[in-house]
Amino acid sequence: MIILFGVFVRYNEESDTHWVDYRKENNITSDIENDYYFRYPSFQDVHVMIFVGFGFLMTFLKRYSFGAVGFNFLVAAFGIQWALLMQGWFHSLDYTDGKIKIGIENLINADFCVAGCLIAYGAVLGKVSPVQLLVMTLFGVTLFAVEEYIILNVLHAKDAGGSMVIHTFGAYYGLSISWVLYRPNLDKSKHLNGSVYHSDVFAMIGTLFLWMFWPSFNSAIADHGDGQHRAAINTYLALASTVLTTVAMSSLFEKTGKLDMVHIQNSTLAGGVAVGTAAEFMLSPYGSLIVGFFCGIISTLGYIYFSPFLEEKLKIQDTCGIHNLHAMPGVIGGIVGAISAAAATNTVYGDLGLENTFDFTGPFAKRVPTIQGGYQAAGLCVALCFGIGGGIFVGLVLKLPIWGDPADENCFDDEIYWEVPEDEESVPPILAYNNHMIPNKHCTISKQSSHMPLISPLWEVSM
Amino acid sequence: MIILFGVFVRYNEESDTHWVDYRKENNITSDIENDYYFRYPSFQDVHVMIFVGFGFLMTFLKRYSFGAVGFNFLVAAFGIQWALLMQGWFHSLDYTDGKIKIGIENLINADFCVAGCLIAYGAVLGKVSPVQLLVMTLFGVTLFAVEEYIILNVLHAKDAGGSMVIHTFGAYYGLSISWVLYRPNLDKSKHLNGSVYHSDVFAMIGTLFLWMFWPSFNSAIADHGDGQHRAAINTYLALASTVLTTVAMSSLFEKTGKLDMVHIQNSTLAGGVAVGTAAEFMLSPYGSLIVGFFCGIISTLGYIYFSPFLEEKLKIQDTCGIHNLHAMPGVIGGIVGAISAAAATNTVYGDLGLENTFDFTGPFAKRVPTIQGGYQAAGLCVALCFGIGGGIFVGLVLKLPIWGDPADENCFDDEIYWEVPEDEESVPPILAYNNHMIPNKHCTISKQSSHMPLISPLWEVSM
C-alpha cells in the first residue's frame, strides 16, 4: 500500500505548497476559496458517520459490541486507503504525469466508498471473521470504484448522496454475500442475537450521529453554493418526516402497541438514504417530506414483515436489516432521482441553474432532462447488477474454508476474536452444591468455568 | 404537514438554483459567500445539541433511557417541521408570492424552537405519554413562534443565544405544565427515579456535547463576522467559569464533601444559558467569566436547596431540574442582556459597530442603547408571560384523561411504551435453598455491607 501510494499519490494544487502560486495565476482573491473551506466541515461530519455512526449503530448485540465498533474501525481504516487508490485511478488521475492528485474531495469520496462496504458488513455482522471482512472490503472497494466510474462518468448520472452508488450497491452486495454464506444452524447462537438494555442505548449513539450528520453526507460533494445548501435542506426534511412515520408504524403494527427499538434505530434513517440522489435537485421541500414519509412506512414494515420472509424463504440472514434500511430506500432514491431529473424544467431551475445542477457541459452539453432521467435509471440498474453480481462472486470466495469464520454456536460472540474482560458480573455470585440448582432459560454456561474446575455447574449472569 | 409545505414552503434565493443568477446580479464574487458557509458548521453543532445533547442528558434515569433518547428524537423531529411553518409565517414570509422561503438560518431557528420544547420535556420526563409530548410540542412551537415574533420583531430586542426566547420561555412552559399535572402519589415509582452507574455516564455524553457546542448555539444566528466570533468567545469563557464554581459548590454543600453527578451533568451548563442574550454584545471576556461564575453558584444551590422546596411547597415536580439549569439562568441572561445593552456606548462599540450590533436601522434607526435596554427587559417579561400562561393552558389540555399517560407506579419506566429486551442480568442467576454459599475468587466484599451488618457473608455482583 505504501509503495503504491509512493508511486501514484500526490497532493493536488489546492493542498500543495504551490497553491500560493496557483492562486495568483487564477486570480483567486482569498485563501478561503480553497476547496478545503467548502467541504471540510461536511467531511468531518461524514467521517463521524463512518466511524461512530456505523460503528455504534451495530453495537446493539449484547455480546458483539467490540466486534461491531472494532471491526468497523478496522474495515473503514483499510478501506479508505484502498479507496483513495482505486477511486484515484478512475477519477483523479492526472494524465500529464500519471499521478493521482488528492484533496479534500478525495477524502470524502474514500469515506463514501467505505460506507458501501460497511453497509454490507451490516448484513453479515457477527457471522464472519475479520479476515473475511477485509477480503469483502478489498473486493467491495474495487467494485465500487468501477461501478461509480460507470454511473457518474460514463452515464453521467448525478448521485450526490449516493442512493444508487453507495446504498443500493452496498446493500445488495452485502445481502448477496449473506445469501451465499447462509448458515442453516444459526439458531445455535440465537441467545446472543439480541440486545440488552444498555447495548440498545449505545446503538442510539450510532443512529443519532448518522441521522444528524446525514445532511452533510448528502451535501458533502454537491455543487458549491446553492447545491450544498439545497442538499442539506432536503435531507433534513426527509429525515424529520421519516422519524414520524417510523414511530407511528412501529406502534401500529406491533401487537402490544409498544415501540420497538430496532425500528427507531434503523428505519428513522431511511429518508436520508432515499433522498440521496435527488438531494441537490429542486426536489422542493414538500417533495422531500413525501419521500421521507413513504420510506418510514416501507422501512418499518420491512422490519416487521419482510425480514422474516427474507430469512425463511430466501435464506438471507440479514443481521442489521440492511434490506430495510439501505436496499429498498436506495432503490427508491434512485427512482426518485430519475423522475425528478426527467421532470426538471428551465422554468423551475433557470437556464443557468439547469446547466449547473446537471453539469450539462462539455460532452454532455446537449443532454436534456428527459434523457438525463433515463441515464439516472440506467445508473440504478448498474448499481444493482454490480451489487448482486459482485456479492455472489465475493460470497463464493468467502466460502472457501480458509478464512477462519466462526462456528455457528460462536456467532455474535466477541470471545473468539477479542480479549474480553472477565466481568465480575459474569461470574455467578453464589454457588450452591446441594440440592436444587435450577438453571433458568436465560442462563448460559460460563466461559470462566475452566478457571474453577471444582465448582460446577456454573451459570453466567451474562452482562 | 406535507400539504402545508406544498402550499407554502419554497427554497430561498441562496438555496435555489437561481443562486447563480442572484450572485451575478448582486456582485457576489464567490460561492463561499452563500450564507450556507457562514452558518452550516454551527447548524450541525446545534443539531447535535438538540438530538444527542438533550437526548442523552436525560438518559440518567435507570430505566427510562429509551424514553429519554427516543421521545426526544420523536418530539424534535416533529417539532422542527412544525417550527419551519410557524416561524416561517412570522419571519420568512415573502409577501410578493405568499410563500415561506427557507435557507440554512431557518433550519437553525427550527432547531432553536424545538430546544424550547425539549427543555420543557425535562420537567415532565418520565411522567407523560408520547402523545402528550406531541401535544405539548404542537402548542409549544406555536407559542414560541408568536413570542419570538413579539420579542425580536415588535420589540426589536436582541437575543442571539435565546436566554429569553428559548430558555426562559421553555423552562417556565415546562414547569407550569408540570405544576398543573402534579402527581401526589409519584412516590410509588420512586425506586425508578434515580440513576445507576452507567446511566450517569450516558448522561455525561449529553452534558458534554451540550457544553462543547454551546458556543455554536449562541453564535449560530449572530451577525456575520465579528458577531459570531465574539459570541463564541463569550460563551466559551462563561461555560469554563461555570464548571469551576459548580464543582466547588457541589463539593462544599454536600454533607460528605463528595461531588454529585447531578450537578456536574446540569449546572455546568448554566453559564451558556445565561450568556445567551449578551453573547454578541461587547460583554468583554471578564464579563462572561463573571456571568458564568455566578450561574454555577446559583444553579448548584438550586439543585441542593430550591428543587426540594419547589416540589414540596409549590407542588412542581421537576424531573431534570430545569428550573436550575434553564429558568433561573435564563432570567439572569435576560437581565444581563438588558443591562449590557443599556450600557453600550459609542466609545466601546464604535459608531458603525453599535449600529451593526443592535441593528439600529430602518424603523429603529433612532433607538439609543438605554432605550434598547428597556426593550430587552420587556422581552424578558414577554417570555415569562408566554411561558407561564401557555404552560398552564397546555397543562389543562394535557390533564384531559384521553392521552394515555402512565399510572403513578409506572412513571420513569420504559416498559409501558417500549419493547424492552429481557436482559439476562435482570434474572437471578442462581437460587439456592440449602446452605453452602461458596464465594469465588472474582467476588469482592460488598461496599454496602456496612448498611446491613447482620447479613453476611455478602458478595457483590459488581457492575
Add this chain to the structure above:
Amino acid sequence: MIILFGVFVRYNEESDTHWVDYRKENNITSDIENDYYFRYPSFQDVHVMIFVGFGFLMTFLKRYSFGAVGFNFLVAAFGIQWALLMQGWFHSLDYTDGKIKIGIENLINADFCVAGCLIAYGAVLGKVSPVQLLVMTLFGVTLFAVEEYIILNVLHAKDAGGSMVIHTFGAYYGLSISWVLYRPNLDKSKHLNGSVYHSDVFAMIGTLFLWMFWPSFNSAIADHGDGQHRAAINTYLALASTVLTTVAMSSLFEKTGKLDMVHIQNSTLAGGVAVGTAAEFMLSPYGSLIVGFFCGIISTLGYIYFSPFLEEKLKIQDTCGIHNLHAMPGVIGGIVGAISAAAATNTVYGDLGLENTFDFTGPFAKRVPTIQGGYQAAGLCVALCFGIGGGIFVGLVLKLPIWGDPADENCFDDEIYWEVPEDEESVPPILAYNNHMIPNKHCTISKQSSHMPLISPLWEVSM
C-alpha cells in the same frame, strides 16, 4: 482569575465590533475572511477531542468513569482559562496597551495547552485527588506556555500538530510526576484497575472522536489555505495506516491471537501524534503512511513489552499507557519534523511555498531548510527537558501530604470523590443462610418472576 481577565484580556480586532471599520481600512472584501470562518470548524472538533475524546478514552476503568470524564472536565475547564492568560502574555500581548487580544486562534491554543495536561492526567489516572490535578494543571499550563514560547517563537520551530510542544512535553510531564508519586502497594486496588465490557465500549467513544477529529487537531492552527488542507490529508492517512498495523500487531503478539481492546483504544491514535509536527510540511501521502505504519507497531509493542518494564524496573506506573500513545510517538513526530524540514527544497515547495510554509520572514528571512531542521531538533530537546524537569518538580510538590490523595486501596475507585448511585446490581441478589432468604432494601422484585413461578422469592440483579 476574573480580576486578571478584567485587567488583561480584550477582544482582538476580528472579534471586536470595530471589525467593521477594520475591514474597510484593510480592504477585506467579505465577512467570510474573518479568521473565525477559517478556524471555527476545526476549533469545535478540537474542543470535542479535549472534552469527549480525552474524557471518554479514560472511562475504561470499571469503577472510575465518573472520575475519568468528570475530572477531565474540571481540569480542562480550569486549564483553558489559565492558558488564555499564560499563552496570552507570551503570544498575544499587544504592547501598545498591554492587553491580551483574543480571538478564535487563542481558544484553539488554550485547548491545545490543556491537551498537554490531560495527557499527563492519563499517567496518574485514578491515583491522585482532584486538588492534585488542579495543581498539576496550574503548573503544567505555565510550563507549557514558556516551553511553547521558546520552541515556536525563540527557536522558530514549526509544530502545527504539537508532536513536540503538546505530546512530548505532556507525556514526559505526566510520566515524571507518576515516577515521583510511585506507589509500591498499588496492588491493593488491583481488582479495580481493569475494565468491564461496557466500560470498554464507552472508552471507544473517546478513541473514535479523537481518531476522527485528529485531522482537525493537526490542521487547526496551520496556515490558511494549503497548509490546513495538507495537514488534514497527512493526518488522515497516517491514522488510517496506524489502525492496520495496530490490529495486526495486537493479534500477532498476543498469545491467544485475539485482539486486545487496550491496543485498539490507544495505539490506533499514535499515527496522529507522530505526524503532528510534519503535518503541514510536504511530507507527501506515502510519507504519512510510513509514519503511521511504524507508530502502530511501536505503540502496540510498547503496550505489550515496554509498559510492564516501565512499571517493574523504572517504577513508573502509567495507568493509560501514555508512554506508548504520546511519549514515543511524540518524539518520533519531532524527529520526523526535523528531518522533513531539513530535507525541504525549493523544487518541491516552490519559492513562495517554502517561505510561506516555514515563515522565513522578518528576523528569520535568511534561514534555510537545513538550519530549520536543526532548530526543530532543538525544539524537541526543549520539550523533553521541560517535561521531565517540570514533572519532577511538580511531582515533589504533589508529594506533600496536604492534597488529600487516595489511599492505595482506594485507587481507581469513584466512591471516595463521588456520590455513586447505589446500583441495585452491586448488591448481592440473594442471601441465604439456612433457608432464610432475606431481601435487602435495595432489591426489587424481578419483573421476570412471572416466568418462573415456582421459584420465589426472586430478586433482581437489575441492570
